[in-house]
Amino acid sequence: MGDNRPGEFELIAKYLAPLATDPGSLALTDDAAVIPSWPGQDLVLTKDMLAAGIHFFPDDPPAAIAAKAIRVNLSDLAAKGAEPKGYLLGLGLPGDWTESFLAEFCQGLKAEQDTFGISLYGGDTIRSPDGFFVSITAIGTLPEGTGVRRSGAKPGDAIFLTGTIGDAALGLKLRLKPELAGTLQLSDADRSHLENRYLLPRPRVKAAAAVRNHANAAVDLSDGLAADLGHICEASGVSARVDIEKLPISKAIFSVITKDAAELGTCIAGGDDYEILACVPAERAEQFAAELKAAGVPARQIGEIAEGEAKVDFLQGGRAIDFAAISGFKHF
Amino acid sequence: MGDNRPGEFELIAKYLAPLATDPGSLALTDDAAVIPSWPGQDLVLTKDMLAAGIHFFPDDPPAAIAAKAIRVNLSDLAAKGAEPKGYLLGLGLPGDWTESFLAEFCQGLKAEQDTFGISLYGGDTIRSPDGFFVSITAIGTLPEGTGVRRSGAKPGDAIFLTGTIGDAALGLKLRLKPELAGTLQLSDADRSHLENRYLLPRPRVKAAAAVRNHANAAVDLSDGLAADLGHICEASGVSARVDIEKLPISKAIFSVITKDAAELGTCIAGGDDYEILACVPAERAEQFAAELKAAGVPARQIGEIAEGEAKVDFLQGGRAIDFAAISGFKHF
CATH class of the missing domain: 3.30.1330.10 (PurM-like, N-terminal domain)
Incomplete structure (x- = not known):
C-alpha cells in the first residue's frame, strides 16, 4: 500500500x-x-x-x-x-x-x-x-506482607462475591448467536447490558483494600465461578458450599433464567465475570462487607468454606446439585 | 489432530x-x-x-x-x-x-x-x-538514582564499545544468502562464529556495575552502531566522532573486510550486536576500562562526544566519511 x-x-x-x-x-x-x-x-x-x-x-x-x-x-x-x-x-x-x-x-x-x-x-x-x-x-x-493468595482459605470462611455473575458469558453467547435475543425475549436494554459486560470488564479495583485487610484467599472470576472457586479449594485443601439461591444475578440474567432455567449453568460455569470471590474469616465478614459497601462495591455472601477434599458443592433448597449436570448446561 | x-x-x-x-x-x-x-x-x-x-x-x-x-x-x-x-x-x-x-x-x-x-x-x-x-x-x-539514560552524554566524554560489532548482521546475511560464505571465502569456523552471533546474543550483564558507576549515557546496540549512537546524540543534544580504525571487529569480520571493504558498512549500520556503547567522562575512562576488564568484558574507546547538533561523524585517517554513503552499503 x-x-x-x-x-x-x-x-x-x-x-x-x-x-x-x-x-x-x-x-x-x-x-x-x-x-x-x-x-x-x-x-x-x-x-x-x-x-x-x-x-x-x-x-x-x-x-x-x-x-x-x-x-x-x-x-x-x-x-x-x-x-x-x-x-x-x-x-x-x-x-x-x-x-x-x-x-x-x-x-x-x-x-x-x-x-x-x-x-x-x-x-x-x-x-x-x-x-x-x-x-x-x-x-x-x-x-508488605498483605498480598492475598488462592491458597489461604480456611474451613468456616465466608465466601463473598462482588457484583453479579453470568452477564458476560451470556453477552458472549449473544455475540455468537444474535438470534438468542429473540428466543429469550430480551429487552433491548437487557441485551445491551449483557453484551457490554462481555465487551468491557469492570475490574473491582476499589475492593482491593478490603480484600487485603480481611480475606484469607481471593481470586478474580475469569474462568467462571465453578472453576475459579475450584482453584481456591485445590490450592487451599478445602471444600466449598455455595447456595445457588444466594448467587447475585442481574435483572437481565433473572429475566433470562425465568425463560430458560438451564441458563443458570451459564452463571456458574461461564467465564469473563471479572468479579472478585473472597474467602473471609466469619468474625471479619461484617467488617469486610461494610468496607466494600463504603468503597461502593456491591457484594454478598454466597456460601462458606468447609473441611474436606477439594470440591465445590452447589446447594439448592439445601440439597446438593450434581455439578457435572450443571457443567452440562454449557453445551447447547 | x-x-x-x-x-x-x-x-x-x-x-x-x-x-x-x-x-x-x-x-x-x-x-x-x-x-x-x-x-x-x-x-x-x-x-x-x-x-x-x-x-x-x-x-x-x-x-x-x-x-x-x-x-x-x-x-x-x-x-x-x-x-x-x-x-x-x-x-x-x-x-x-x-x-x-x-x-x-x-x-x-x-x-x-x-x-x-x-x-x-x-x-x-x-x-x-x-x-x-x-x-x-x-x-x-x-x-537508587544510579540508572543510566541515553540523554546524559556530555562533550568530552569518551565513547566506549564492548566486544566486537558487525558479526550478528553478517551472520544474518549468511542465513539469508548462504552462498555468500563462498563469495567471501569464509572458513567454516568464521562462518559458524558469525551465524552464532546472530542466533545467540551475548548480553553484557557483567558490564552493568561499571556502566552505572561511571557512564553519563549508555545504550545497547540493537539497531546498529550508527543508529543507536545517533539516539544518544539526539537525546543528549551532542554530536559524536567515531574513529573507524578503532572499531572493534572480530577475526571473522576482518577476514570479510579484506575480501570486500564495503562490508565495513555492515559493522556500522547493521543491527543485533547487543554490545554496550557507553559515554564516560574522560577523567573516569581509565577506571571504567579497568572495571570492565576486571569483569571480563572486552571494551575499547572508539571516539568521543563533542558539542554541536545531533550527528555522528565517522572518521578514517582523520577525514570524515559521508555516512549516507556508508548506509548505502546496506543495500546489496
Missing part, C-alpha cells in the same frame, strides 16, 4: 509517549523504565495477553479492546489486594494496521489511565504475522 | 512452574506474582517481543529462541546499569505447536536462568492465530 503510516519512532512519539505520564517511564526515550521502589510495599506483577479472534472480536471498537486489555490485568491485581501503578504494553500490529485504529486504541488507553490512575511505563511494538494482539504487564503495590 | 498435548494448567505445572524459582512467583499457582521490594534499589523494567519469521527463523532450535528472547531483554537492563532479577513470560502458541518444541524451549529458559541467576515470575499463554511468539518483561534493579 502507499504507506504514509507512522514508523516505529514516530508512532512512539505521537501515540505512546503522551501516555507515559510517570517520570520513571523516561518518556519512552530509553529502552527501559527506571522507577524508584515503593518503600514498605510489595510489588505485584501480572501479565495477560489478548489476541484478535480469540479474546476479542476483530471488529470490536479499538478503545474497547484497549480497555479490556488493561482491565483484565487490573482485575488480577485487585484480587491480590493490590493498587495499580502502571503497565508495560506490547503491541503486535498486523500488516494492514491503520493509523486510525491505533489512534482510537491509544485514546482508549488514555481513558483507562485516567479512570484508574495508572501510567504507561514502556513496552515494545512489533509486526504481527497475523492479527492484532496486545500483551500487558501490569504492576501494582500493596503494604 | 489426535490431541494429547498438555492443556493450559498441565502445561504450567509441567513446564513453567519448575522455572518459577523465586518465592515471589507463588509457584505460578496464582494469577500474579507478589515480590518484596528491594530496599534502596530502583526498579528497571523492559519489554521485548519476538515473533517467528520476523525476529527469528521458524526452524531455529527452540532453546535458541528462548535464549534470544531472554537475552535481548537482559541487554536492555545491562545498558541501564541494572542487575537482572526475573521475568514474566508471554507465549503465543500456534495451532500446530508440539510438546517437544515447548519442552526444548523451556529447557532453553532453564539454561538462561542458571546462567544469569534469574527467575520466572509469571506470565500468560495464549493461542496465537499464526506463528509462535514470545513476549518477555524483564525486571532488574540498581542502587
Whole structure:
C-alpha cells in the first residue's frame, strides 16, 4: 500500500509517549523504565495477553479492546489486594494496521489511565504475522506482607462475591448467536447490558483494600465461578458450599433464567465475570462487607468454606446439585 | 489432530512452574506474582517481543529462541546499569505447536536462568492465530538514582564499545544468502562464529556495575552502531566522532573486510550486536576500562562526544566519511 503510516519512532512519539505520564517511564526515550521502589510495599506483577479472534472480536471498537486489555490485568491485581501503578504494553500490529485504529486504541488507553490512575511505563511494538494482539504487564503495590493468595482459605470462611455473575458469558453467547435475543425475549436494554459486560470488564479495583485487610484467599472470576472457586479449594485443601439461591444475578440474567432455567449453568460455569470471590474469616465478614459497601462495591455472601477434599458443592433448597449436570448446561 | 498435548494448567505445572524459582512467583499457582521490594534499589523494567519469521527463523532450535528472547531483554537492563532479577513470560502458541518444541524451549529458559541467576515470575499463554511468539518483561534493579539514560552524554566524554560489532548482521546475511560464505571465502569456523552471533546474543550483564558507576549515557546496540549512537546524540543534544580504525571487529569480520571493504558498512549500520556503547567522562575512562576488564568484558574507546547538533561523524585517517554513503552499503 502507499504507506504514509507512522514508523516505529514516530508512532512512539505521537501515540505512546503522551501516555507515559510517570517520570520513571523516561518518556519512552530509553529502552527501559527506571522507577524508584515503593518503600514498605510489595510489588505485584501480572501479565495477560489478548489476541484478535480469540479474546476479542476483530471488529470490536479499538478503545474497547484497549480497555479490556488493561482491565483484565487490573482485575488480577485487585484480587491480590493490590493498587495499580502502571503497565508495560506490547503491541503486535498486523500488516494492514491503520493509523486510525491505533489512534482510537491509544485514546482508549488514555481513558483507562485516567479512570484508574495508572501510567504507561514502556513496552515494545512489533509486526504481527497475523492479527492484532496486545500483551500487558501490569504492576501494582500493596503494604508488605498483605498480598492475598488462592491458597489461604480456611474451613468456616465466608465466601463473598462482588457484583453479579453470568452477564458476560451470556453477552458472549449473544455475540455468537444474535438470534438468542429473540428466543429469550430480551429487552433491548437487557441485551445491551449483557453484551457490554462481555465487551468491557469492570475490574473491582476499589475492593482491593478490603480484600487485603480481611480475606484469607481471593481470586478474580475469569474462568467462571465453578472453576475459579475450584482453584481456591485445590490450592487451599478445602471444600466449598455455595447456595445457588444466594448467587447475585442481574435483572437481565433473572429475566433470562425465568425463560430458560438451564441458563443458570451459564452463571456458574461461564467465564469473563471479572468479579472478585473472597474467602473471609466469619468474625471479619461484617467488617469486610461494610468496607466494600463504603468503597461502593456491591457484594454478598454466597456460601462458606468447609473441611474436606477439594470440591465445590452447589446447594439448592439445601440439597446438593450434581455439578457435572450443571457443567452440562454449557453445551447447547 | 489426535490431541494429547498438555492443556493450559498441565502445561504450567509441567513446564513453567519448575522455572518459577523465586518465592515471589507463588509457584505460578496464582494469577500474579507478589515480590518484596528491594530496599534502596530502583526498579528497571523492559519489554521485548519476538515473533517467528520476523525476529527469528521458524526452524531455529527452540532453546535458541528462548535464549534470544531472554537475552535481548537482559541487554536492555545491562545498558541501564541494572542487575537482572526475573521475568514474566508471554507465549503465543500456534495451532500446530508440539510438546517437544515447548519442552526444548523451556529447557532453553532453564539454561538462561542458571546462567544469569534469574527467575520466572509469571506470565500468560495464549493461542496465537499464526506463528509462535514470545513476549518477555524483564525486571532488574540498581542502587537508587544510579540508572543510566541515553540523554546524559556530555562533550568530552569518551565513547566506549564492548566486544566486537558487525558479526550478528553478517551472520544474518549468511542465513539469508548462504552462498555468500563462498563469495567471501569464509572458513567454516568464521562462518559458524558469525551465524552464532546472530542466533545467540551475548548480553553484557557483567558490564552493568561499571556502566552505572561511571557512564553519563549508555545504550545497547540493537539497531546498529550508527543508529543507536545517533539516539544518544539526539537525546543528549551532542554530536559524536567515531574513529573507524578503532572499531572493534572480530577475526571473522576482518577476514570479510579484506575480501570486500564495503562490508565495513555492515559493522556500522547493521543491527543485533547487543554490545554496550557507553559515554564516560574522560577523567573516569581509565577506571571504567579497568572495571570492565576486571569483569571480563572486552571494551575499547572508539571516539568521543563533542558539542554541536545531533550527528555522528565517522572518521578514517582523520577525514570524515559521508555516512549516507556508508548506509548505502546496506543495500546489496
